[in-house]
Amino acid sequence: MALNIVHRGGVALATTGNPLRHVFRAERVARHAPELAGVEPRPIRSAAVIGGGTMGTGIAAALCNAGLPLVIVERDEAAREGAVARLRAIFDGAVKRRRISAGLAAERLARVTGATDYAVLAEADLIIEAVFEDLDVKRDVFRKVAAACRHDAVLATNTSYLNPERIADGIASPERFLGLHFFSPAQVMKLLEIVPTGATAPEALATGFALARMLNKIPVRAGISDGFIGNRILKVMRGQAERLLVTGASPSAVDAAMRAFGLPMGPFEAQDLGGLDIAAFQRRAARARGLPVFAPVSDRLCAIARFGQKSGGGWYDYVPGHRTPLPSEAVARLVEEEAQGWPRLDWDEASIIDCILWPMVNEAARIVEDGTALRPSDIDLVEIHGYGFPRWRGGLMHHAQAQGLDRIVAALGAFAEKGLADPPSTLLVRAAAQGRFSEALR
Numbered sequence: 001m002a003l004n005i006v007h008r009g010g011v012a013l014a015t016t017g018n019p020l021r022h023v024f025r026a027e028r029v030a031r032h033a034p035e036l037a038g039v040e041p042r043p044i045r046s047a048a049v050i051g052g053g054t055m056g057t058g059i060a061a062a063l064c065n066a067g068l069p070l071v072i073v074e075r076d077e078a079a080r081e082g083a084v085a086r087l088r089a090i091f092d093g094a095v096k097r098r099r100i101s102a103g104l105a106a107e108r109l110a111r112v113t114g115a116t117d118y119a120v121l122a123e124a125d126l127i128i129e130a131v132f133e134d135l136d137v138k139r140d141v142f143r144k145v146a147a148a149c150r151h152d153a154v155l156a157t158n159t160s161y162l163n164p165e166r167i168a169d170g171i172a173s174p175e176r177f178l179g180l181h182f183f184s185p186a187q188v189m190k191l192l193e194i195v196p197t198g199a200t201a202p203e204a205l206a207t208g209f210a211l212a213r214m215l216n217k218i219p220v221r222a223g224i225s226d227g228f229i230g231n232r233i234l235k236v237m238r239g240q241a242e243r244l245l246v247t248g249a250s251p252s253a254v255d256a257a258m259r260a261f262g263l264p265m266g267p268f269e270a271q272d273l274g275g276l277d278i279a280a281f282q283r284r285a286a287r288a289r290g291l292p293v294f295a296p297v298s299d300r301l302c303a304i305a306r307f308g309q310k311s312g313g314g315w316y317d318y319v320p321g322h323r324t325p326l327p328s329e330a331v332a333r334l335v336e337e338e339a340q341g342w343p344r345l346d347w348d349e350a351s352i353i354d355c356i357l358w359p360m361v362n363e364a365a366r367i368v369e370d371g372t373a374l375r376p377s378d379i380d381l382v383e384i385h386g387y388g389f390p391r392w393r394g395g396l397m398h399h400a401q402a403q404g405l406d407r408i409v410a411a412l413g414a415f416a417e418k419g420l421a422d423p424p425s426t427l428l429v430r431a432a433a434q435g436r437f438s439e440a441l442r
Contacts, residue, residue: 017402019391019392019393019394019395019398019399019402020391020392020394022377022380022394022395022398023380023381023384023391023394023395023398025377026375026377026378026380026381026395027218027381029375029377030218030219030220030221030377030378030381031209031212031213031218031219032209033194033205033206033209033221034374035202036202036205036206036209039202039203039205039206040203040206041203041206041207041209041210042125042152042154042203042204042206042207043125044068044125044126044154044207044210044211044214045068045069045125046068046069046070046071046123046124046125046126047063047068047069047070047071047124047125047126047127047128048070048071048072048073048120048121048124048126048127048128049063049070049071049072049073049127049128049129049130050073050127050128050129050130050131050141050145051073051074051083051129051130051131051132051141052072052073052074052079052080052082052083052084052086052087052114053083053086053130053131053132054086054184054185055130055158055182055184055186056072056083056130056131056158057072057083057086057087057090058090058182058184058185058186058187058188059128059130059158059182059186059187060072060083060087060112061087061090061091061186061187062182062186062187062215062217063215064087064091064108064109064111064112065108065187065215066214066215066216067108067111068111068214069111070111070112070113071112071113071114071115071120071121071124072084072087072112072113072114072115073115073116073117073118073120073121074114074115074116075116076116077116079116080114080115080116081114083114084112084114087109087112088109090187091105091108091109092105118144118145118147118148119148121145121148121149121153122148122149122150123150124149124150124153125153125154126153126154126156126207126211127145127149127153127154127155127156128156128157128158128180129141129142129145129155129156129157129158130158130182133159133160133161133162133281133282133285135162135166135167138157138159138162138167139166139167139169139170142155142157142167142168142171142177143170143171145171146171146172146173151172151173151176152176153176154176154177154178154204154207154208155168155171155176155177155178156177156178156179156180156208157177157178157179157180158179158180158181158182159179159181160181160227160228160231160282161226161227161228161231161282161285161286163224164177164178164179164195164197164224165197165198165199165224168197168199174197174199174200175199175200175201175204176200176201176204177197177199177200177204178194178195178196178197178200178204178205178208179193179194179195179196179197179222179224179228180192180193180194180195180208180211181193181194181195181222181228181230183230183385183386189217189385189386190216190217190218190385191217191218191220191230191381191382191385191386192208192211192212192215192217192218192219192220193219193220193221193222193228193229193230193382193386194208194209194212194219194220194221194222195221195222195223195224195228196208196221197224218381218385220373220378220381220382221374221378222372222373223370223371223372223373224372225367225370225372226286226289226291228372229367229372229373229378229379229382230382230383230386230387231282232363232367232372233360233363233364233367233379233382233383233387233396234387235286235293236359236360236362236363237267237356237360238267238271238279238295238298239293239294239295239359240355240356240359240360240420240421241254241267241268241356242294242295242296242297242298243294243355243420243421244347244352244355244356245297245335245338245339246296246297246335246338246339246342247339247342247343247344247345247347247418247420248339248344248345248346248347249347249352250327250332251266251268251315251316251327251331252316252325252327253347253349253352254266254267254268254352254356255267255268255269255325256349257349257352257353257356258352258353258356260349260353261353261357261390262389262390262392262393263387263388263389263390264388265388267356268314268315268316268325269315269316269325271298271308271314271315272308272309272314272315272316272318272325273308273309274308275307275308275310276298276301276302276306276307276308276314276315277302277307277308279295279298280298280299280302283295283298283299296338297331297334297335297338300334300338301314301315301331301334304330306330306331309323313328313330315328315331316328316331317330342419343418345418354411355415355420355421357396357399357400358400358408358411358412358415358421359412359415359421359422360396361396361397361400361408361428362408362412362421362422362424362425362428363425364376364379364396364397365425365427365428365431365437366425366427367379368427368437368441369425369426369427376397376398376437376441377395377397377398379395379396379397380394380395380396380397380398381395383395383396397437401436401437405428405431405432405435405436405437406432406433408424408428408432409424409428409429409432412424412428427440427441
């Protein structure tokens with residue numbers, strides 16, 4: 001069987017036509033950053049998490065599962081108690097589902113200390129900040145952390161969109177700082193985006209990869225850009241889903257098509273589950289940074305407090321006590337109002353899938369082209385382990401290549417003429433002309 005060699009970041013990645021074999025090899029390659037050969041990570045014998053909300057306690061649970069002594073630092077006593085209670089609930093749930101024994105849960109919780117004083121960070125080897133996604137708040141946290149911890153402690157921010165270099169601006173010893181983007185729930189999801197800054201020392205970066213191994217996660221190195229790898233592509237997916245609505249598709253048809261493709265949930269179901277208010281906060285922050293965001297219907301739903309299942313309605317209506325999504329007349333009216341000026345198109349399952357996937361591939365090609373991702377195969381891992389892309393399809397980029405890049409370029413051109421997508425990117429056009437991403441990246 002012929003092998004196709006992708007050269008990227010100093011590493012050769014051999015792929016075949018078998019999607020599962022491709023993913024297996026991609027996972028092995030991603031565990032080793034190309035510039036870290038011979039670099040020893042700093043030891044991780046204890047850890048601390050700043051912030052005990054949903055994400056912070058998920059990260060704390062993952063660290064506990066790795067056997068690390070742990071401190072959770074919160075702003076006051078009530079928040080500290082809440083963080084410890086949330087962590088305990090995670091382990092109680094694992095016991096109830098028979099994932100671990102009650103004895104093992106108690107043993108892991110016994111290694112956890114809650115605190116409100118940053119002085120407890122004095123001996124921690126690794127400190128991960130997981131507070132509110134606000135630049136000023138995070139900067140303030142790291143000023144306090146840097147004043148309290150050892151000079152050689154590795155400092156990490158868990159941020160989904162913010163620039164880690166701006167978060168670290170002004171702290172002592174910035175070479176020990178990096179981004180670690182966990183995916184929620186952090187104690188379950190396998191993906192860890194590792195984001196070095198320009199100042200991050202090789203030893204600190206190697207420590208991030210060593211942590212991923214300790215936590216049994218798939219590390220993917222990501223460059224600094226808005227949303228890094230995964231959330232940049234997610235933004236495109238959500239925008240495409242709304243473009244489908246204003247040109248004639250229904251939320252249920254879009255969700256059904258993406259489930260048929262192999263995703264565990266469609267984009268609208270997933271937003272209702274996670275909460276539309278979370279995405280709305282991210283959109284406001286993106287717009288404040290001068291970035292374009294297409295979400296006309298989402299914005300209007302949030303304006304009338306339709307935040308998803310937790311508010312009894314989002315893209316769908318919900319009967320109290322049940323999670324079955326029901327078509328919403330209120331949403332249909334909003335879509336009809338926002339559809340003014342858009343062409344009315346006939347969408348079937350295949351065309352819905354194309355209208356969502358191919359712009360995602362286009363953005364992914366830009367992500368590789370601008371260096372945010374080292375390799376197309378890293379995109380595949382992010383989509384599989386962070387967003388539920390079907391593993392048996394090999395990931396977003398592998399699937400695209402199997403479908404024919406020239407076909408995708410042509411489809412994007414047609415969508416772009418209707419205002420439904422951006423034109424194909426330079427790398428994607430070049431890859432289509434040469435037949436493979438590997439050839440275009442040489």
